[in-house]
Amino acid sequence: MTAKETRNTNNTSCADCPLQTRDEFRKFCPKELEFITRFKTGELSVDPGATILVEGSHSAHLFTVLSGWGFRYKTLEDGRRQILNFVMPGDLVGLQGSLTGEMQHSIEALSPVTLCVFERSRLKELYREYPSLSYDLTWIAAREERILDENLLSIGRRSAIERAAYLLALIQQRAVATGLSNGENVRIPITQQHIADTLGLSIVHTNKTLKKLASRNLIRWLDRGCEILKVEGLLEISQWEGLSETSRPFI
Amino acid sequence: MTAKETRNTNNTSCADCPLQTRDEFRKFCPKELEFITRFKTGELSVDPGATILVEGSHSAHLFTVLSGWGFRYKTLEDGRRQILNFVMPGDLVGLQGSLTGEMQHSIEALSPVTLCVFERSRLKELYREYPSLSYDLTWIAAREERILDENLLSIGRRSAIERAAYLLALIQQRAVATGLSNGENVRIPITQQHIADTLGLSIVHTNKTLKKLASRNLIRWLDRGCEILKVEGLLEISQWEGLSETSRPFI
DNA sequence: CGGGCCCTTGAATTCTCTCAAACAATGTGG
DNA sequence: CCACATTGTTTGAGAGAATTCAAGGGCCCG
Secondary structure: OOOHEEEOOOOOOOOHHOOOOOOOEOOOOOHHHHHHHEEEEEEEEEEEOEEOOOOOOOOOOEEEEEEEOEEEEEEEEOEEEEEEEEEEEOOOEEEHHHOOOOOOHHHHHEOOOOEEEHHHHHHHHHHHOOHHHHHHHHHHHHHHHHHHHHHHHHHHHHOHHHHHHHHHHHHHHHHHHHHHOOOOEEEEOOOHHHHHHHOOOHHHHHHHHHHHHHHOOOOOEEEEEEOOHHHHHHHHOOOOOOOOOEEOOOO | OOOOOOOEEEOOOOOHOOOOOOOEEEOHHHHHHHHHHEEEEEEEEEOOOOEEEEEOOOOEEEEEEEEEEEEEEEEEEOOEEEEEEEEEEOOEEEHHHHHHHHOOOOOOOOOEEEEEEEEEEHHHHHHHOOOOHHHHHHHHHHHHHOOOOHHHOOOOOOOOOHHHHHHHHHHHHHHHHHHHOOOOOOOOOOOHHHHHHHHHHHHHOOOOOHHHHHHHHOOEEEEEEEEOOOOOHHHHHOOOOOOOOEEEOOO
């Protein structure tokens, strides 16, 4: 990472964590809050396009996204890229690498992103002293697994238009839940290449598929982003029930 | 589940757990062993084709596979099925449902399968008293996530023959590691329909793709199963590095 | 022996990809 | 301010990949 891309700050206190106030997330008890405050060793801000974590590296840190959009991906040797999932506020990233030693995927920022930085070495203490947070970590991993299951079903068995509808509906629902959208139409800051790499389609075919959704007035494509107009329509096309999360843990 | 499909027994003591003796798995300390012995409340045996866990259910149990093969899958309303991953000895299943309340996928047996049955309600105690096992649970979840990431890359970005090669190489490597193969050629007890539902391809195209691999003498198709002859060839085609696990936790 | 399940193959159709070209928006340097 | 490069979107056309449809054969089991 270049200097331009990263800045270290530490202005947000965990006690005032903006995510804590959202219904979406579960609340910490004082003892947990005390630990997390110690666990967090800094804050990281990156510009759009910056790589936050890179496949093959052994990072000493894990992060929670405070604000902004990003995505998790893997590539083949010849450059083919598959986006695995999108990353939004409240998401913990780098846990996989912290446990198994080496990152098996990369993470890149789509917008300006700020992250809380945690020390991997303190994970032991977390498991030793804070059962509720340990449980939450497993929960978070299981949640990611659930989304991946659904993505796999989508790429494997849904048609191009169903896939696109599912993906956009998923992003929209997650974005609303995490406060990335102020309630009205969400503007997702991605290119059609990102969509293509998520759906497992070529960019040309992705473009034609998005056009179909747009012609039904379900979405609108903006300069470098997508606006969802009717989630219900997308859900119907994809025959997906949508997200059903009440309160989720985060760290 | 019908009576024919399930039998409850409890003949394998955790102290004599056959998986413990394998290098693949990490060893328990006496205290952990004591807990796990209490945690395990029974044993379940199911016949091939039986459903072990079903999407939408709220199971009071989670399981570790003691022996046999199975697979995890999801379906769309119209019946399209996507196999997410295969299940082998040492794999923990049902964790996702135990944490988030409801199973989001189903699990079916490919061969006779025996499972250790654990009480979901004792998970709290595990997190409260056994940090090392808590850590292991997260580790296990992260491992599954890693495999899913790779599967997603495969289905999204690899060609049909690369996909098939990757899948068979993965299964072979996992099978050898867990002792399902006695060292020589592994016989995987699946139909081509299973392969198709894993790769996201039609059965016809799957058949033609497998024929290509067979004509290169990399695999051989048997009655209701597949035998891997040259993993190296499969790894090369798929441009995949293969598994690299030294010792993994299990419960 | 018949039925069911699995594997195999060919042919027509549909979907998706690559190639190619053009356009719009943005940013840069002169 | 313009010329130019870059990036992202759009469209058409032909090639390639994968699907569906259809049919036949093998095997096991009741």
